[in-house]
Amino acid sequence: MAAKRRAQMVEETRAKLIQAARRAFARQGYSAASMDDLTAAAGLTRGALYHNFGDKKGLLQAVVDQIDGEMLERMRAAQEHAANQWQGLLQESVAYIEMALEPEIQRIMLLDGPAVLGDPSQWPNQTACLRRTESILQGLIDDGTLKPVDAEAAARLINGAALNAALWIAAADDPQAVLKKAVAAFLELATGLRR
């Protein structure tokens, strides 16, 4: 077995802990997840945890950052092949709604995350995600496609609507049927921004 570099081993440890935390937080929720169980599942102990992440909140923050990055990437992919900017924006929003259907994202990003870490719009990546939406909106405002509203305000409203739609869908008996209704209503609502 080749001797691994030190920094590489640290990264492995961090990755294993984050991985275990994702599962534990998603399945049991943040507060019910035990650090002992969680680290044991990763083949480590709480010592590794406190050494690498400081405390339980720090671990959640790391998990949130990782998922946030994945979500941002998926939104970019969803918008990639859109016919125009406006369509791209809508497709991103729909992708956001669909992602929020996944229990892991629901629980960690939409429920426990805000409660433990505070306002999501202060998170580093979340702002990146939001700034993307905002800059697209600003472009559409500048070229006259949209009404001259405040771009950040519009971005937050759209995100909020999508987020709530996702929560609704996830709790529904028939998620697929509800998804269709939600997306339809969302697309209509969004036209309110058009000139």
Add this chain to the structure above:
Amino acid sequence: MAAKRRAQMVEETRAKLIQAARRAFARQGYSAASMDDLTAAAGLTRGALYHNFGDKKGLLQAVVDQIDGEMLERMRAAQEHAANQWQGLLQESVAYIEMALEPEIQRIMLLDGPAVLGDPSQWPNQTACLRRTESILQGLIDDGTLKPVDAEAAARLINGAALNAALWIAAADDPQAVLKKAVAAFLELATGLRR
């Protein structure tokens, strides 16, 4: 001292506990609030708490129900003197945004509540509040003011947008200025539902 009826005394202790819990949950957050301190502040002990509410979650549920009722009442009041149904709906939504500026409502209803009790749309009163919005929307759809979208979907989107706007405003440096921008954008967005 007149001997109080039994049921009346029980109501008093429940009210005292809920009152103390509102303050503790709002100031320290749900998980950081100690049941010992909380009950002591109410002049009681944990015995009264577990007898009346079962567990910590039960107490939060009672607090949430109380605040929910107050919010519903305030929304009704905001809509009371509107010129028409559409204006009433908008005024209700603006009132919602403004209420969510209060730290108590933010912390308990928007952050800890969903994280601990699950999807807010399943709460008894929250559905009442939502059903109100929904029924107003349905009326406006039926009389041709609005596009024929799904009323529940639209209600949830509008609520979600308002909620996120509120979170944004509350975290802003200049809440009043941001409030104006948010309300302006919200009113524009809402026109997307009009025929």
Add this chain to the structure above:
DNA sequence: TTGATTGCATACGAAACGTATGTTTAGAAT
């Protein structure tokens, strides 16, 4: 080679929740 620092495990103390067990008091039944 030796000393120092990093990475992680183990041991410990404090706090909090829920339960189990009293104790008092209001009403019912006789």
Add this chain to the structure above:
DNA sequence: ATTCTAAACATACGTTTCGTATGCAATCAA
């Protein structure tokens, strides 16, 4: 009027969990 039952609340205890302090091994510097 007396006795009995059960509700309303207090107190004591056990379990769990978090965070810290300490210890040990491996790696890198000198």
